[in-house]
Amino acid sequence: MAQELALRTPSQSFWAIRLGWLAVVLTALLYCGVRLHDGAALQTNLLSLLPATEADAIAEKAVDTLATSLGDRTVFLVSSRDAMHAKAAAMQLGAQLTRSAAFRNVIAELPPFDASQITRFYQPYRFSLLSAADRAALDNGSTALPALLAHRLYAPVETGLSAPLADDPFGWLSHWLADLPLATTRLELEDNFLIAHSSDASGDTTSVLVTTTLAASAYDAQIQADVRTAVAQAEQSLARTFPDVTLLRTGAVFYASAARSASEQELHRIGIVSTLGIALLMLWVFRSPRFLLLGFVSTGIGIVFALAATLLVFGKLHLLTLVFGASLIGEAVDYSIQYFVSHLGADAGQDARQSARVVRPALLVALTTSLLGYAILVGVPFPALRQIACFAIAGIGAAFLSVVSLLPALLVNAPRQPHRSYRRAARWLGGWQAALSRRGAWLCLALIAAAAVPGWLRLTSDDDIHLLIQRDPELARQEAIVRKAVGVENTTQFFVVKGDSAEQVLQRAEALQRKLEAPIAGAPLKGVQSVAQFVPSARQQSEDRARLARRVFADPQALRATLTDAGFRADVAAGYLNAFESAASDPLTVEAWLAKPWSQPYRHLWLGQVANGTAAPVFAAIVVPTGATAAQLPALAALADANAGIRFVDKPASVARLFATYRVDSGWWLAGALTLILVLFCVRYGLAAGVRVTLPVICAVGITFAVYGYAGIPLNLFHWLALMLVLGVGANYAVFLREGCARDHADIGGVWVGVLLSAATTLLSFGLLGTSAMPVLRSFGMTLALGIVIAVALAPLGMPLSRHRSS
Structure with missing residues (x-):
């Protein structure tokens, strides 16, 4: 009975392991399926790749607010040589887009708008609203009121917003309204369409603006699909009806959709090519579909666990992480490859469990070095890189666990490969190790090191920032044309103004605006956008009212005489005087302005009360300088005063500075990681052997630097971080050889075949990243491919000189 129980125990144990893994994998698959079924967990927002570069949380909120306010808008430009065709095509486009569920509203033909409603809104506060020029004129004691009145009466007819003459005889409100930043584009209102006219050698072109607001986020997968469908159908319809019309577009949804499409294509290409390539290599080496299937079982488990862990930790999965994850197949399969070659090269009496125990120390050392390389990425404050690190750590860890526990349970009664299939590889390895062990080889390495020095110096x-974000070139071309036609620039620099109250924010914004209206670095800006232009501070309103009371309304009889002498009726003059006396004493507020529909295009300028992590309230607003050149940016930054609550935000420059900081720091990280690995190897193998095992990956890093220097390829943060992975992955090859030599009865030829196969699969996967359109992935792929080739070529340096078994 005991013997029967003993015979059944291994089988029962194998089935327990299989069923346990099956349950865990199914749970992870179910979780991934639930999270990914509607695409909501997939993230295509390129800005989400960027770290929080601003030390001030409110400045980061301002960045997000601007991105959100612009992200859900799309702009279409319908152009034709025939103005009537352009307008009719714009109407047709608007009607078609309106029928799509992707858009909350579509504006092609503007609804009738009574501009006088803006005047009526400000008219009750007209005695508290003075332009800078009118303040200067009133403060100038030599300027008489009759002269100011005559200038208003006999000036050319005013266009744009203006108040009735009876309500604004001196034109002060009209002057203030004229300074509002409402007409900041080249567009003209024509037949209720926003029109841009342009001319070239072939004639005049009329372009009609059509704007839309998305029904949901631009990064929502369903919205992107609906927008693509609606725009494609509209383009086909326009092509049939108006073949002379061209349609251009811009908006975050188009960039997000293009990024998603490009990422999915790369994901499929890298995943399919690497999977097929690895499958062919494994079939060629192991000559058995069973080993191929088991190898992909462990790799698939790693990918599933990587997806589940990333979604669990981050909530969302960026497509950049998925593309990188497709290349992880080549690294995750390494553990199963090493296990297979160990088992197939062992004596016939060694079962699958014994093979797992024999190879486990080598796999543990390799796992430690790989995890060390990825763990460093966790400390980098880039969300995308942290996701990649989490994905890789979870995937590699799960693949390792499946190899040492699940595969032995599945590898029962697997066919063995004859030892002679590894003998040729053993002879090649012996010859190459002998060549590397000669004095001439060490001299050659010394010469290579000397030759690398000039490359390092170059x-x-x-x-x-574009190393991280790559925009679709066709969309960028269309955006440039649209912006040129409309006359709107794409600015990423602005000021954040903070204060303890809304009043303090407005006062500080006014002070900043006065500085921005002066020449900056010797040249004026094109303009400024600030909420204080629409709503002056209560202090400024009070000062303007006091100025009028002192300078104009102090002598009512004289003012009445001035008005009647200029031709105003007595009742009009009396009404103007009574209006000043009865004017509301409460100042104009931001809340009243925000309540008006026509404030919508400028509401992003006011952040309002924001959370600051303290009990005291904090208010904030945005001030946008327009038309700033690169030469003016330092001067603009110098205007900011953190102590006075004003901060200059330049997101691209902030990211570039952070890139530079972490690029420098990554050199120290790399040196520290090399030192840790060297210590680890010295502890396990001894001082001399530890140095020899570490030397291949050191050479890989050094030669890669030299190649980049001679090739004139500038290094960025992602090259350095890729070298971390070279360190983690490349060190494994020397470890596998060293551990293989240390095992009794191990076939070193089989170990070498496993190392070459592991390197080939990793190169096949990571090397494909070098062809990616994403600069960050291309940097990773190129660096990893070059470093791995060098590391595997020099891996025999770590083998013991006195041990070499080829049979």
């Missing part, structure tokens, strides 16, 4: 750096 190294340069590039910390441009």
Whole structure:
């Protein structure tokens, strides 16, 4: 009975392991399926890749507010040589887009708008609203009221917003209204359409603006699909009806959709090509579909756990992480490859469990070095890189666990490969190790190191934000044309103004605006957008009212005489005087302005009360300088005063500075990681052997730097971080060889085949990243491919000189 129980125990144990893994994997698959079924967990927002570069949380909120206010808008430009065709096509486009569920509203033909409603809103506060020029004129004691009145009466007819003459005889409200930043584009209102006219050698072109607001976020997968469908159908319809019309578009939804499409294409290409390539290599080496299937079982488990862990930790999964994850297949399969070659090269009496125990120390050392490389990425404050690190750590860890526990349970009674299939590989390895062990080889390495020094000295750096974000070139071309036609610039620099109250924010914004209206770095800006232009501070309103009371209304009889002498009726003059006396004493407020529909395009300028992590309330607003050149940016930054609650935000420059900081720090991280690995290897193998095992990956890092220097390729943060992975992955090859030599009865030829196969699969996966359109992935792929080739070529340096078994 005891013997029967003993015979059944291994089988029962195997089935327990299989069923346990099956349950865990099904749970992870179910979780991933629930999270990914509607695409909501997939993130395509390129800005989400960027770290929080601003030390001030309110400045980061301002960045998000601007991005959100602009992200849900799309702009179409319908152009034709025939003005009537352009307008009719714009109407047709608007009607078609309106029928789509992707858009909350579509504006092609503007509804009738009574501009006088703006005047009527400000008219009760007209005695508290003075332009800078009118303040200067009133403060100038030599300027007489009759002269100011005559200038208003005999000036050319005013266009734009203006108050009735009876309510604004001196034109002060009209002057203030004229300074509002409402007409900041090249567009003209024509037949209720917003029109842009342009001319070239071939004639005149009329362009009609059509604007839309999305029904949901631009990064929602369903919205992107609906927008693509609606725009494609509209383009086909326009092509049939108006073949002379061209349609251009811009908006975050188009960039997000293009990024999603490009990422999915790369995901499929890298995943399919690497999977097929790895499958062919494994079939060629192991000559058995069973080993291929088991290898992909462990790899698939790693990918499933990586997806589940990333979704669990971050909530969302960026497509950049998915594309990188497709290349992780080549690294995750390494553990199963090493296990297979160990088992197939062992004596016939060694079962699958014994093979797992024999190879486990080598796999543990390799796992430690790989996890060390990825763990460093966790400390980098880039959301995308943290996701990649989490994905890789979870995936590699799960693949390792499945190899050492699940595969032995599935590898029962697997066919063995004859030892002679590894003998040729053993002879090649012996010859290559002998060549590397000669004095001439060490001299050659010394010469290579000497030749690398000039390459290191030629190294340069590039910390441009576009290394992380690559925009679709066709969409960028269309956006440039639309912006040129409309006359709107794409600015990423602005000021954040903070205060303890709304009043303090408005006062500080006014002070900043006065500075921005003066020449900056020797040249004026094109303009300024600030909420204080629409709503002056209560202090400024009070001062303007006091100025009028002192300068104009102090002598009512004289003012009445001035008005009647200029031709105003007595009742009009009396009404103007009574209006000043009965004018509301309460100042104009931001809340009253925000309540008006026509304030909507400018509401992003007011952040209002924001959370600051303290009990005291904090209010904030945005001031946008327009038309600033690169030469003016330092001067604009110098205007900011953190103590006075004004901060200059330049997101691209902030990211570039952070890139540079972490690029420099990554050099120290790399040196520290090398030191840790060297210590780890010295502890396990001894001092001399530890140095020899570490030397291949050190050479891989050094030679890669030299190649980049000679090739004139500037280094960025992602090259350095890729070298961390070279360190983690490349060190494994020397470890596998060293551990293989240390095992009794191990076939070193099989170990070498496993190392070459592991390197080939990793190169196949990560090397494909070098062809990616995403600069960050391309940097990763190029660096990893070059470093791994060098590391595997020099891996035999770590083998013991006195041990070499080829049979």
